[in-house]
Amino acid sequence: MSYPVYKVLHLIGVFMVLLSLGGLIVLSAVGQSSNARWKKLTAMTNGIGLVLLFITGFGLLARLKIQWPWPGWVLFMVLIWMVFASLMVVSNRVPKSAGYLWWGSLVLAGVAAYLGNLKPF
Ligand code: HEM
Numbered sequence: 001m002s003y004p005v006y007k008v009l010h011l012i013g014v015f016m017v018l019l020s021l022g023g024l025i026v027l028s029a030v031g032q033s034s035n036a037r038w039k040k041l042t043a044m045t046n047g048i049g050l051v052l053l054f055i056t057g058f059g060l061l062a063r064l065k066i067q068w069p070w071p072g073w074v075l076f077m078v079l080i081w082m083v084f085a086s087l088m089v090v091s092n093r094v095p096k097s098a099g100y101l102w103w104g105s106l107v108l109a110g111v112a113a114y115l116g117n118l119k120p121f
Helices: 003-029 036-063 072-093 095-118
Strands: none
Touching: 003 036, 003 072, 003 095, 036 072, 072 095
């Protein structure tokens, strides 16, 4: 796959993760985490988005010819992915964290966009 295709798919992964997290956070905050229909849709979108982000992230690295040892910004990008991968469980288990998760996800995604574009270190 070409570089621009990986990039568009990477962004679709970002949208899927953020959209689904928003849904999961609200479901949990209003005590509806067990709502079968929306639980399935949000969890599925979150999972597929995370896998898509991961695969296309490494596809982008290959297209950019970035190899091990990775620059610091890539390590942080992978760390951010790990944090996102844990947020569905946190939102289900700790409904009180909803406000923090809501704004925290947005800030984290913003940091990832900054790292991916400016590659500061
Ligand atoms: C395994 C994890 C990840 C890897 C290896 C990875 C890798 C990359 C790479 C190599 C780029 C391209 C930089 C360029 O084109 O010059 C990029 C861009 C980007 N990444 Fe990631 N990434 C990962 C996870 C994430 C996560 C979790 C998010 C946010 C939720 C994210 C959001 C972005 C954004 C917004 C861009 C900029 C896209 C653009 O310029 O159009 N990435 N990433």
